[in-house]
Every structure is written in C-alpha cells, then in structure tokens.
Amino acid sequence: MKEKFGLEDYIVGEVKNDKDKFVFIIDEINRGEISKIFGELFFSIDPDYRGIKGAVSTPYNSEEKLYIPENVYIIGTMNDIDRSVETFDFAMRRRFTFVEITADNSAQNMGLNEETKEIMHRLNNAIVDEGHLTQDYQIGASYFKNLDEGTLSIKNLWDYKLKPLLNDYFRGERLANDKMRALENAYFGTSED
Incomplete structure (x- = not known):
C-alpha cells in the first residue's frame, strides 16, 4: 500500500x-x-x-x-x-467499498513459495470439490505462512490448525468423516488406496 x-x-x-x-x-x-x-x-x-x-x-x-x-x-x-x-x-x-481477497490472492500477496502454494491449492480445491463448500471457505495464506518459513511441519499444521478448523466446517454433517478423509488426502497429496 x-x-x-x-x-x-x-x-x-x-x-x-x-x-x-x-x-x-x-x-x-x-x-x-x-x-x-x-x-x-x-x-x-x-x-x-x-x-x-x-x-x-x-x-x-x-x-x-x-x-x-x-x-x-x-x-x-x-x-x-x-x-x-x-x-x-x-x-x-453503504459506507465502504468491498474488495474480496481470495485464498490465491493471499498466497500471492504473502509471497508463499511454490511448494507451499501447491499444498494450499490442493486443499482448497478439495474443500470445494470434495467438501462441497463454496470458495468462501477456502483457507488463506496466513495458515500456511509458518509452513512456508519452516517453523511448522506439514503434519503439525494439519493436526493443530487445519484439521480442527475443517472439523468445524463439517460439524454435524452425516458424511463429515468421509469429507475429512478426502481433504486430508488432498492436503498430504496421497490417495485413498
């Protein structure tokens, strides 16, 4: 600015x-x-x-x-x-102008490296495709910054930040466990096999 x-x-x-x-x-x-x-x-x-x-x-x-x-x-x-x-x-x-900052915008603005952006992108795509939520629920770069800086492992980020947040997204849904498994696989880049 x-x-x-x-x-x-x-x-x-x-x-x-x-x-x-x-x-x-x-x-x-x-x-x-x-x-x-x-x-x-x-x-x-x-x-x-x-x-x-x-x-x-x-x-x-x-x-x-x-x-x-x-x-x-x-x-x-x-x-x-x-x-x-x-x-x-x-x-x-009425008194403000609204500008949406998407998850991808935040990754670009915060200068995340390509590997971290790819992890974030996989998870955010799964939130829409597998979780059946809108893009409004995609997770921004602030969650991934510590991963990018090497101060938090990919597993700890999932276990202590992302998984609890995503559990809240799907709380009370009948297929919550299936959705969480799909999101975890997307995040870690693994398949269900």
Whole structure:
C-alpha cells in the first residue's frame, strides 16, 4: 500500500498538511458494533460527508464539532464466513467499498513459495470439490505462512490448525468423516488406496 498510494510512515510530532494521506486499518472490523464504535462519526465515514461539511456535534461539547478529514482512508478487514459475528449492517456496508481477497490472492500477496502454494491449492480445491463448500471457505495464506518459513511441519499444521478448523466446517454433517478423509488426502497429496 505504501508504494501504490505513496504513503509514508507516521512520525510522532511531525506536522502534516492536508495533502498527506493517512490510513486507519481496523482488523476484523465485523467483530465490533462499528456504528457504536464510531459513535457520532458514523455519519462522517460516508465519503460524501468527509471533511468540514460532514462535521457533527457531540453530546459532550456542543461548540466543538468532529469530522473525518478527506485525506483519511479507513480500511477494514473481515472474514465474511465467521459464524461468531453478525453480518455487516446495510448502513455500514453503504459506507465502504468491498474488495474480496481470495485464498490465491493471499498466497500471492504473502509471497508463499511454490511448494507451499501447491499444498494450499490442493486443499482448497478439495474443500470445494470434495467438501462441497463454496470458495468462501477456502483457507488463506496466513495458515500456511509458518509452513512456508519452516517453523511448522506439514503434519503439525494439519493436526493443530487445519484439521480442527475443517472439523468445524463439517460439524454435524452425516458424511463429515468421509469429507475429512478426502481433504486430508488432498492436503498430504496421497490417495485413498
């Protein structure tokens, strides 16, 4: 992002001008109730109401108004299949542009080596073909990064990270064991024979 948008590191105390760009990143944005987190500034998140024209009063100080400057970009990340959180409400959805990052995109962005990408690709194809889930359930590169770096073995990654996650995907399904066996074979590159 720094290169693509010409962003610079923030230096405490350094005065910036209106042309400088600032990025505010909220990881797992859908885990909080964003309208309450932003409070009165919820209205000002909308790009059409950025800057002074979108200034809002607060109940704490009627003379001072708050606004989000036009040179502040808010990026939120989210896992849209996370069952433990509610979906993004329509009022908030309208205030953001959504860009999907696929599992393959994440492997490319994180610079996984070809061998690790192949393992990830085999498993993700099996999630769709054998597990009969959509691509939304494919597993991203962050799970495979330690494998790529050599700090986690292929067996330990399966046993302690991937298998528990996939078991949750198929919890309560009649053919869960068969699907898990097929996914394990795909992951390790073995056949059922």
